[in-house]
């Protein structure tokens with residue numbers, strides 16, 4: 239869950255893990271730790287047609303969630319970290 243300083247500039251003020259409620263560390267609008275941001279636009283063939291859902295997970299909750307997957311997430315190393 240993200241709160242923005244100014245809705246037009248979209249500078250992040252606060253992020254909370256939706257799973258455990260932990261506040262993610264941010265300094266000067268820059269996220270200081272690992273965070274997963276999920277976003278989905280539900281379409282016509284879903285039961286939530288037209289709804290957009292977003293959420294954030296801290297790294298611990300991400301690890302706990304994905305550890306329960308039957309098929310683990312695909313992992314790739316980025317050549318350049320921006």
Ligand SMILES: [Zn+2]
Pocket residue numbers: 255256257258259260295296297298299300
């Ligand atoms: Zn969490």
